[in-house]
Amino acid sequence: MSGLQRLGIASLTIAALAVGGALIALFTGAGVSGPSPAAAQTPSERVISVSGEGRVFIRPDLAIVTLGVELSNPDLATAQQEASQRMDAVLAELQARGIPEEKIKTVSYSIWVERNYEQPDQPITGYRIVHLVEVQVQPVDRAGEIIQAAVGAGANSVSGVSFTVADPSTVMRQARELAMRDARDRASHLAQLAGVSLGSPIRIVEGGAFPPPVPVEARAAAGAADALPPGQTVVSVVVTVDFAIQ
CATH class of the missing domain: 3.30.110.170 (Protein of unknown function (DUF541), domain 1)
Known part of the structure; x- marks a missing residue:
């Protein structure tokens, strides 16, 4: 390659670089307006x-009493019949005491198989039935009276008494x-x-x-729930x- 050819190529290269530099200056020069990084940030809210x-x-105005019948019998049908009869008597007594039917609801009904685990084949010895209802009592001062009436009618399980507010x-x-x-x-x-x-x-x-209802301990024996202060x-x-x- 002759010296003139090399000079021509060098001149073209310099010209290309000059044009590129001009383009760069065009896009990055001071004449281009736009938000600065600091201006684009939104100040945090104070x-x-x-x-x-x-x-x-x-003072609570509603007592919730959970009570019912718990019994065992070697024969399942007999156990169910006895539990049903006793619960019917309890419900009748509650309604006779002025508790509306809609204020009583079943919360638990279970049948447990009882076995003799000391024997190799673990034979069935009986069946245990637990039937519990939840009773809403107003005024709360009647909670003890209602428990005693239910126990007198055949209830032998009082699993809980709690106090709350009917309309919070x-x-x-x-x-x-x-x-x-x-x-x-x-x-x-x-x-x-x-x-x-x-x-x-x-x-x-x-x-x-x-808050949830505040529980109060109550025994199922007759006379044990004469006074249940709601606090x-x-x-x-x-x-x-x-x-x-x-």
């Missing part, structure tokens, strides 16, 4: 996040109002300490729930609130 609790103590909606509203008031008081104090102004709530999450139950509501900072 909030004060607190939790408030509202608690309301209330009103007390839940009271607890919720107290929780929001507590949350605002906390946020206002924090804002004062931080030297900022408190704005409106921008996010509210409720995390409380009505008090507490309804608690917790709210988490994000307040804007002005």
Whole structure:
């Protein structure tokens, strides 16, 4: 290759590089407008996040009594018949005491096979039947009376007594109002300490729930449940609130 040819190729290469440089300058030069990385970021929201609790103590107005019949017999049919007769007598007594049929529901009915596990073939020795119903009693002061009446009619199992509130909606509203008031008081104090102004709530999450019935021990023997004080139950509501900072 002659010197002139090499010079021509070199000139073409330099020209190409110059054009490429111009294109690069065109796309990256200061004349191109667009948001900078800092301007594209959204500033984080300024909030004060607190939790408030509202608690309301209330006397329960509903007693829930779980009772029934438990018996064993070598013959299954005889066991079922005896359990049915005794439970019918219990239910009749409950209704005679003013408990509506819709306030009584079966919560458990089971048949257990009893065996002699000391024998090699573990022969069946009998059958055990457990039939339990749940009874809603109002007023709660009648719980002891109802248990005694059921035991007198043939019930031989009282598995639990618990107290609750029949309609929790009103007390839940009271607890919720107290929780929001507590949350605002906390946020206002924090804002004062931080030297900022408190704005409106921008996010509210409720995390409380009505408590389950409080169980009370009760024996099935007649006369053991003369007095079953219901005491008090507490309804608690917790709210988490994000307040804007002005």
